[in-house]
Amino acid sequence: MKDTIIIIGSNGQIGTELAIALRKKFGVSNVITSDIREPQHRGSDEIFETINVLDKEGLKKLFVKHKPTQVYLLAAMLSAVGEQYPQKAWDLNMNGLLNVLDLCLELGIKKVFWPSSIAVFGPHSPKTAAPQYCTMDPNSIYGISKLAGERLCEYYHAKYGLDVRSIRYPGVISWKTAPGGGTTDYAIHIFFEALAKGSYACFLSADTALPMMYMDDAVRATLQLMDAPAENIRVRSSYNLGGISFTPAMIATEIKKILPNFEMSYIEGDPRQAIADTWPESIDDEYARKDWNWSLAFDLPKMAEDMINNLKNKQ
Ligand code: SER
Secondary structure, eight states, rough: OOOOEEEESSTSSSHHHHHHHHHHHOOOOEEEEEEEOOOOOOTTTOOEOOOTTTTTHHHHHHHHHHHHEEEEOOOOOOOHHHHHHHHHIIIIIIIIHHHHHHHHHHOOOOOEEEEEEGOOTTTTTOOBBBBBSOOOOOOOOHHHHHHHHHHHHHHHHHHOOOEEEEEEEEEOOSSSSSSSOOOGHHHHHHHHHHHSSSSEEEOOOOOOOOEEEEHHHHHHHHHHHSSSSGOOOOOSSEEEEEEEEEEEHHHHHHHHSTHHHHEEEOOOHHHHEEEEEEOOBBBBHHHHHHHOOOOOOOOOOHHHHHHHHEEEEEE
């Protein structure tokens, strides 16, 4: 059967690039993008629909109209913005997911992708090589909603047989679309400002290590997970994905190798530091490697070089 895909939240950092990759793979007319607002740029043959994922009736009409076989739900409020609007973050992240899961059951849509995050870990999770299964006590509203979402995904799979698949994305680094209010965003801002101003004032401390991943790897991982045979998918909550672990000081050093005059400074007291301090520094992704052959392509030097080249070409 031919696949038809709907991406919800397609204007965001990950949605934009997943849409490109999915259109390449399944054909432009078989991938419908949707978001709460029209995208800034849109190809003439691309199908886009305006939708608020919290509008369940509207969402149902969208699904009935396009009859998707797969839904990618990327609309979410991230960690830093979530702390400013906890109620809204909970509502969007939870009820958006419930609307999609319930409509997929009701309409017989079999396959769903939903992203989780390293934010599901908390202060009592292991700091290094955080394993798939361990203490999880997230204390940001974003992390709490993602952990609850993971439980829902596993529940809908176990109880109703819905083929829901998920990845705990590390901080995703990219140049095409700006990130939307996360704690890991410094690792993107730094590149833009290194090229625009030659300096960057970082809101995390020099030694705050966090797991990160280049967008090319994040997109490839997503397609690989969605392509894997269902019987290989042992984790129905969300897969750990390790990525590259680095600190602001390490990425600054890497940028200096390419832009020797780059200067880094640090701002103390940013509320995002408290969020970062509760997340692991590194992640163990043995389940992803075993179940669907995951392996990383971009290390820190390769990513920094690619980011700078792409941003220079964009200017
Ligand atoms: N990049 C996200 C954030 O910082 C983590 O999933 O909120």
